Amino acid sequence: MVRILIKRAKKGHFRDQWSYFCLPGLTMHSINKHNGLVYSNCYTSPNVFICDLSNLFMGRFLGRKSTTYSNTPSKNNTQQTDYNEDLEFRKRDLYKKGINHMANEKLEDAIRSFELALRIDQKYVDAWIKKGYAHFHMNEYNAAISSYDKALEIDLNNAEAWNLKGLSYYRMKNYDKAIAACEKAIDINPNDGMSWYNEACYLTLSGRVDEGLEALKRSIEIDISNAKKAVRDRDFENARAEEGFRRIIEVVVLESIRQGYDYVGKIVWITAMDKEDVEDAITRLSMKGLLIKKEKKSLTSREEYYELANEIAYKVGTAKRSGLLGRSKEISAPVQQLKDIIEIIGRAKDSVEKGDVNSTIQDFDSLINPMKHGSAMIEQFFDEHRDLRLFQIRLKDKGQDYLNSHRSDLIKLLTDIDSKIRNNQVTKPIKD
Numbered sequence: 001m002v003r004i005l006i007k008r009a010k011k012g013h014f015r016d017q018w019s020y021f022c023l024p025g026l027t028m029h030s031i032n033k034h035n036g037l038v039y040s041n042c043y044t045s046p047n048v049f050i051c052d053l054s055n056l057f058m059g060r061f062l063g064r065k066s067t068t069y070s071n072t073p074s075k076n077n078t079q080q081t082d083y084n085e086d087l088e089f090r091k092r093d094l095y096k097k098g099i100n101h102m103a104n105e106k107l108e109d110a111i112r113s114f115e116l117a118l119r120i121d122q123k124y125v126d127a128w129i130k131k132g133y134a135h136f137h138m139n140e141y142n143a144a145i146s147s148y149d150k151a152l153e154i155d156l157n158n159a160e161a162w163n164l165k166g167l168s169y170y171r172m173k174n175y176d177k178a179i180a181a182c183e184k185a186i187d188i189n190p191n192d193g194m195s196w197y198n199e200a201c202y203l204t205l206s207g208r209v210d211e212g213l214e215a216l217k218r219s220i221e222i223d224i225s226n227a228k229k230a231v232r233d234r235d236f237e238n239a240r241a242e243e244g245f246r247r248i249i250e251v252v253v254l255e256s257i258r259q260g261y262d263y264v265g266k267i268v269w270i271t272a273m274d275k276e277d278v279e280d281a282i283t284r285l286s287m288k289g290l291l292i293k294k295e296k297k298s299l300t301s302r303e304e305y306y307e308l309a310n311e312i313a314y315k316v317g318t319a320k321r322s323g324l325l326g327r328s329k330e331i332s333a334p335v336q337q338l339k340d341i342i343e344i345i346g347r348a349k350d351s352v353e354k355g356d357v358n359s360t361i362q363d364f365d366s367l368i369n370p371m372k373h374g375s376a377m378i379e380q381f382f383d384e385h386r387d388l389r390l391f392q393i394r395l396k397d398k399g400q401d402y403l404n405s406h407r408s409d410l411i412k413l414l415t416d417i418d419s420k421i422r423n424n425q426v427t428k429p430i431k432d
Contacts, residue, residue, distance in 0.1 A: 021142075030281050037314070045207060083302045086375070092117075093129070094114070094116045097106050098117065098131075102130070102133070110131075111134045118131070127149045128151035129164065132147030132164060132168075136164070136168055145165055147261065159185040159189040159192060162182070163194065165183065166181030166185065175205050182202060190394075192222075194219075196218045200219055201235040203215055205238075206240050213242060216245075216248070221370075224378055227248055230248060231252050231271060232272045246281070249281045250281045252281075253267060253278060254308075257307070257308060263305050264278055264279060266280075286306075291306045292308075294307055338374060341376070341377070341421065347363050348414055349414050349415070352410045352411055353407070357399055357400055360403065364392040364395070367385070368389050384413060384417050391413070394406075
């Protein structure tokens with residue numbers, strides 16, 4: 001606080017109109033009269049620097065532009081800005097070094113870099129998460145959870161932190177807490193297939209097999225590759241006898257044969273499943289009339305391979321491999337399945353226009369589910385399949401209000417798919 005001599009005043013001079021002396025940047029704190037002198041106790045703002053009081057006040061009264069009062073940042077402010085920018089750069093540089101150390105499996109060095117970044121900014125959420133992940137890979141699960149909790153104190157709706165926290169509890173075999181953390185991640189981002197997959201694992205391991213298979217189904221709807229991952233994942237060991245899981249294995253085997261991997265050995269190689277599981281699935285598919293066993297004879301050997309039954313091949317299409325080592329393939333659009341898809345699209349459009357949420361979800365499931373027409377949709381309409389899947393998830397979560405507010409978007413998406421099919425824009429080459 002500075003004490004400024006404003007004016008030697010006589011009694012009655014200016015009639016106590018002290019506002020004449022209140023200039024921008026000065027906060028009048030009190031005005032005192034003592035021995036005929038008028039004093040003002042006031043604060044100066046950071047942007048004000050007074051070097052010549054007589055010039056400042058007289059310039060104001062005489063209409064002269066002040067040369068000592070300025071709104072431009074001071075030298076100190078510029079230095080402070082530069083200092084803050086330097087800290088931001090150092091913080092991010094340390095974070096990047098930590099990421100590089102993790103990539104090189106130097107986990108202790110990575111943790112040290114993240115800690116240095118956090119000394120600069122205690123609210124650096126990404127650094128807390130990566131620090132936790134480094135502890136996780138060092139099997140320091142309590143330290144990992146502590147880091148994730150720090151991140152969540154700053155950003156409670158960080159789905160990644162909740163998912164990784166659940167993974168730490170999973171390693172500690174505390175499945176109940178792992179499930180609770182995973183459910184938080186799903187509530188925040190219901191379109192994350194990995195969170196659904198992890199929850200499926202935790203539920204199955206805790207003995208809640210039916211709920212686990214339902215979560216696994218949601219995961220596969222979001223990302224079809226999770227089906228291949230699930231069939232070789234030991235976390236689902238106690239679910240393998242369930243009909244729902246056996247159907248997932250059948251779908252993976254059927255899809256492998258459709259893609260041209262027609263020998264048992266090839267299927268085992270491409271899916272990493274046990275040979276016994278593959279052979280069991282082939283037996284069941286053959287009994288259902290979906291596969292036909294063939295033999296290829298040579299002078300010295302005889303090999304068995306499998307083809308899709310004509311009816312199913314007509315419905316789901318087949319793959320022909322060509323090129324060097326058979327690495328390229330072309331998927332033919334199955335005529336009957338395309339007709340079925342057009343029919344389902346018509347029903348779905350009617351359901352959307354009528355505002356029937358349940359029927360819309362069921363029709364979308366027919367287009368999304370890999371056990372129905374999902375595989376063909378992924379092959380021919382990958383982006384549209386993804387959009388349908390996200391719309392279905394939101395319809396399940398938000399119901400009628402979401403359908404009403406997005407009716408035109410849903411109709412447009414369905415119309416675009418229908419138009420592409422009718423214009424024969426459905427056959428495309430694919431490379432492995």
